[in-house]
Amino acid sequence: MKKLLERHETYVLAIIILLSILITSFNPNFLTLENAFDLLKSNAFTGILAIGVLFVLISGGIDISFAATATIAEYLTVIVCLQIGGSMLFAFAMAVLIGILLGMVNGYLIDRFSIPPIITTIATMNLYYGLLIVFSKGRWLYTLPPYFRSFADIRILTLSTANGLPYGISIITAIWFALMLLASFILNFTRLGRSIYAVGGDVISAQRIGIRVRMIRVSVYSFMGALAAVAGIVQALLVQTVAPNSIVGKELNVIAAVVLGGASLTGGVGSVGGMFLGVMLLAIVQNGMTLMKIPAVWYDVFVGLVIIISVGFSSWKAKRRSSGAIIDVQEAPRTHSEQTAGGSR
C-alpha cells in the first residue's frame, strides 16, 4: 500500500477519478461507454506518438522532430498510395519505413557527434518540415485512397445505443492498444528494453556493463520515427484529409502528456501505464470542458494549470525528500547530461 502511494501513477489516477466525478455530476453523458470509446479513438494519434516519446525520454533523450516525421510519412505515403493503388498494409509499411529512416538520422547525429538531443531534433524538425512544405507547396490532400475510409470504419466490437445507432471499439483504438502492449513488453521483458532504462539511468555505467549505447540510441529514435509514422497514418484515418501543417506545433503537448504520466526528462524513469494515464488526463480535461460547456478559449488555461500543479506537486515532494541528503540528489542527472554533451564542447 505504501509503495502504491509512492507511485506517481497513483496520483494521476486519483486526479482522473476526481475529474471524472466532477464532470459526470455536471453532465452524466461523460460516464458512458460511447464517450469512453470515442475518447480512446480520437486520442489514439496522441497516444501512439506518446509511446515513442516515452521510449526517448526513458533513454534520457528528447525528440521535437516527431511531428514533422509523422507529417512527412503521412504525406508521402498517401501520395504514393494515390499513384499506385496499394493497400492499408502497404501504407503502414511504407510510412514506418520512412519514419524509421528519419528517426535513425536523429539517433545517429545525437550519438555519433554528441549533439544534445533537443538541439539535434529542433534542427532536424526545421529541416524536415521546411523541406516538406517546400516540396508539397503546403497543399492539402482531400481525397484519400478508398481503403482509408473503409479501414477507419472497422470496429472490432460493435454495440448499439438506445436509439439503435451502432458504436464500438474502433480498429484505431485497437492499433493503439496493441502498440502499447508491444511497448510494455519491450520495456519490461527484453534485453533491449532494460538496456534503454540503463542508458537513461546512467550512460557510463551502461557502457561499462557492455551495453552498446549507440545501438540503443539509434534504435530508440528509429522506434520513435516508426511510431510517429503510424500515428501519421492514424491521423489520416481519423480526419480523412492530409494537411502538411496540422500536426507540427503539437510536439510539446505530447511531451507534456508523457511527463504527466511520470516519465522523467532526465531519463531512466517511465512506464507505459503512466503514459496512458497522462494522455487520458489531458484528453479528459478537454472532453470534460466540452461536456461542461466551458468555452474552448479556456482550454489552454486549464491544461497549463494541470501541468503546473501536477508536475509541481511531484517535484515538490521529490525536493523535500532529497533536502536531507548532503549531496543534492537533484544534481545527479546533470552528470549524465554532461556526459552526453561532453564531446561537443
Add this chain to the structure above:
Amino acid sequence: MKLPAMKRNETTVLMVIMVAVALMMILLNPGTFLTQNNLKGMAFQLPELGILTFAMMGVMITGGINLSIIATANMAGISAALVLKAMENSPAAGLVLAVITALAVSGGIGVINGTLIAYVGITPILATLGTMTLFNGVAIVVTEGYVISGFSPAVLFIGNGSLAGIPFPLLVFALSAVILTLILRKTRTGFSMYMIGSNATATRFSGIHNEAVLLRTYLISGLFSGMAAMVMISRFNSAKSGYGNSYLLVTILAAVLGGVSSDGGFGRVSGVVVSLITLQLLSSGFNLLRVSSFMTTAIWGFVMILVMVINNIIDTREKRG
C-alpha cells in the same frame, strides 16, 4: 577569475561561416544584396528575434530553458496594447505606462517561472511548458482571440522609426545586448549564472544562494521578453495571442549556434550576435532569391547540424592531438 565562456575554435568557426554566408549572398544577389534597402530591411527584422534570443540565452547559461518567452512576450504585448487603447487621449503618458506595464507583466511571469523552478523544484522545461500553455490560454481568454490594433505614431516609432539613420529597433537591440553583457560580465548574479550552469552543487557549496540566482535569471528572461514585446506590437501595429510562435525553437537554435551550451555554463553575447547576423543574412539573401521562407527554415536546420558536426570533429581531433 576568467570565465572559459566559449572556446576559441567555436567563435572562429562561426565567424568563418558568417563571412562565407555574406560572400555567398553578395555573389548570388549581385547588385541587390549590398543595397541600402536590403541592409535596412535586415536591420529592422533582426531585433525581434534577437531580443527574444537574449531572453532564451540567459536561462540556457544556467542550464535551463524557457519555453514561455513567446507567450510572455504576447501577454506583455497585449497588456501594453490594452493600456495604449485605454489612454489614447494622452499618447505620451500612455506610451510610458505601456512600457512599464509590458515590463511589469513580463517580469511577473518571469518571477512565476523562477519560483516554480527554483523553489518548487520543477524542471525548467516543464515549468515553462506549463506557464507557456497557461499564459497562451490567458492571452486568448483576455483578447477572445481577436487582434488589438492601431497605435499612435509614437508607438509605431519603436519598431519602424530611425534615429540619425539608424533603425530604432536596432538601437533597442544594441541596448539589450549591452545590458545582457553587463549583467553576465559585471554582476555577481551573472557570474553565478555561469557557475550554476557548470556545476550547481559546487556552486551551492561555494556559498551561493542558487535559488535566488535562478529567480533573478528567469526575471531577466521575462524582462527581455517584455522588451521584445514592445518592438513586436509596434512592428505589427497590433497585439494578439500566438504572434511569433514560430520564433520559439529558432531562439534556441540561434543561441546554440552562437556557442551557448544547452547544458549550461557557456555562452557569450558576442557569439549570439554573430549567429543572429548569420541567420538574418541567410534569410534576407534567400528572400531576395525568391526562395520560400520554409526553404530558409530547412537551411537553418541544416546549418545548425553542420556547425555542431564540425565543432564535434574539431573537438575530437584536438583531444587526440
